[in-house]
Amino acid sequence: MKNDWCRKVANDHIMDFFRGHDCGAKSCLEISGMGWGAAHFNTYRHTRYPEVDVTNFRLPERYDFVVADQVFEHIAEPRRGIENCFYHLKPGGYFVMSVPFLMKVHGAPDDHNRWTENGLRQLLISSGFEDTRIESHSWGNRDCVIANFDS
Numbered sequence: 183m184k185n186d187w188c189r190k191v192a193n194d195h196i197m198d199f200f201r202g203h204d205c206g207a208k209s210c211l212e213i214s215g216m217g218w219g220a221a222h223f224n225t226y227r228h229t230r231y232p233e234v235d236v237t238n239f240r241l242p243e244r245y246d247f248v249v250a251d252q253v254f255e256h257i258a259e260p261r262r263g264i265e266n267c268f269y270h271l272k273p274g275g276y277f278v279m280s281v282p283f284l285m286k287v288h289g290a291p292d293d294h295n296r297w298t299e300n301g302l303r304q305l306l307i308s309s310g311f312e313d314t315r316i317e318s319h320s321w322g323n324r325d326c327v328i329a330n331f332d333s
Contacts, residue, residue: 264309
């Protein structure tokens with residue numbers, strides 16, 4: 183997994199989350215290409231946006247984890263993409279998603295969205311996730327934000 187300094191705290195938190203969930207017995211679908219297979223899942227399938235259309239693809243398998251790390255800011259129809267990720271989860275599974283907030287616009291191939299924690303929570307609820315199972319965090323620091331906009 184690439185540990186970009188602007189994402190270090192978030193990446194460390196996500197890896198700690200995985201460590202607490204016996205990944206060696208779990209399955210994971212990653213759609214972000216960030217390399218979360220380092221969590222050593224029992225079954226790990228890797229796809230990559232934009233080569234795979236997050237809003238449309240369907241696989242026959244369901245997964246304990248679906249990971250979308252720094253993907254959904256690029257999706258023109260994020261609700262459709264989140265609903266599709268929800269579809270690929272086993273009952274009780276986890277959707278692990280990270281998105282930027284204070285980061286310059288960056289195409290890959292395009293950049294559409296930024297969310298507050300409350301805005302993202304509402305999007306997840308409207309896409310099928312239970313409010314009581316949603317956990318969100320914010321990370322970052324002033325130096326990262328300033329350096330990001332200066333580059």
